Amino acid sequence: MTQEELEFLEMIIDLTATGEVQKRIDALKRGEYDADLKLALNRARRLRRWVGRNDPSADVRAHELERAERGFNHFAGSDVMVDARLRAAKSHVERLGICYSILDASRREIDAYVGAVKERFDAVPVALQAPVSAPVQAPVSAPVQAPVSAPVQAPVSAPLKAPVAAKVEKRRPSLAERAFVGAVQYFITSPDDIVRIIQDGTGTIEMNALSLYEAGEILGALKDHFYLDRKNGKDLLISVAGHAPLPWFGETDTIESAVIAARGSKQTSREFESIRRSFTRDLHRFDVR
Numbered sequence: 409m410t411q412e413e414l415e416f417l418e419m420i421i422d423l424t425a426t427g428e429v430q431k432r433i434d435a436l437k438r439g440e441y442d443a444d445l446k447l448a449l450n451r452a453r454r455l456r457r458w459v460g461r462n463d464p465s466a467d468v469r470a471h472e473l474e475r476a477e478r479g480f481n482h483f484a485g486s487d488v489m490v491d492a493r494l495r496a497a498k499s500h501v502e503r504l505g506i507c508y509s510i511l512d513a514s515r516r517e518i519d520a521y522v523g524a525v526k527e528r529f530d531a532v533p534v535a536l537q538a539p540v541s542a543p544v545q546a547p548v549s550a551p552v553q554a555p556v557s558a559p560v561q562a563p564v565s566a567p568l569k570a571p572v573a574a575k576v577e578k579r580r581p582s583l584a585e586r587a588f589v590g591a592v593q594y595f596i597t598s599p600d601d602i603v604r605i606i607q608d609g610t611g612t613i614e615m616n617a618l619s620l621y622e623a624g625e626i627l628g629a630l631k632d633h634f635y636l637d638r639k640n641g642k643d644l645l646i647s648v649a650g651h652a653p654l655p656w657f658g659e660t661d662t663i664e665s666a667v668i669a670a671r672g673s674k675q676t677s678r679e680f681e682s683i684r685r686s687f688t689r690d691l692h693r694f695d696v697r
Contacts, residue, residue: 409464409472411671414482416462417507419632419688420514421488426692429455429517436524445529451697452522458635459515469508476500482507487685587694591687594618594626603696606634610643613656617649620666625680627656627663629687634697638664 481500483489497503584599592599596614605611615623623646638657645653646663655662670676
């Protein structure tokens with residue numbers, strides 16, 4: 409199992425633990441997506457593609473279950489161990505089997521979500537009719553009257569009052585700003601602009617002085633939250649410490665390749681892996697997609 413597939417399993421456990429997909433289905437039933445159902449449908453399909461791409465094949469599952477039977481712990485030191493569903497397992501094999509069952513259940517739930525959004529989307533043209541325009545009428549001119557002159561009065565001086573200080577309202581942080589609280593120090597680009605750039609699928613995100621691996625770990629939380637990959641993130645650029653922008657995704661000379669190289673040589677950082685996990689939780693808590 410690759411590192412990416414392992415991280416995917418951990419992410420699925422987090423998503424199902426918080427009930428994110430079910431929350432989206434409930435929001436759909438409440439009509440919260442009616443204003444932009446096309447966007448909701450695109451996001452739902454992107455979520456399904458992300459799961460389909462990363463779901464370990466039957467051969468990989470069988471091989472990893474054999475490794476677990478020989479004593480390999482796939483989730484050693486992982487935060488997912490706090491999940492009550494995994495704590496009930498008495499062996500590595502049983503734990504991995506529970507993870508696979510969670511994944512299969514989540515795929516069925518996501519398929520139901522995509523179907524529900526598509527059904528609502530297909531019904532929109534029938535349910536929503538264009539408003540009927542009222543006929544335009546020419547304005548009716550009132551009869552012109554001679555102006556009435558008011559009697560001239562001497563100006564009355566009002567007593568002078570002290571200037572009233574304008575009330576300054578405290579600005580409430582945006583959703584993105586709240587989600588980025590634990591990682592904002594690593595970015596030069598503002599949280600709202602980062603979200604806009606990712607949603608647009610093109611642009612440059614500027615980051616503070618970090619190694620490319622460290623930048624990649626931080627960005628990994630955004631990658632997972634927005635289900636980004638080499639296809640839908642091909643036009644996203646990252647500038648680290650003022651250097652020339654690099655592509656976020658790609659096989660060589662990218663942020664992604666720097667992370668893969670660091671993991672391959674085991675030159676990783678537990679600190680930044682922990683920051684990535686906590687940033688991921690904050691993003692899912694506030695959901696800035």
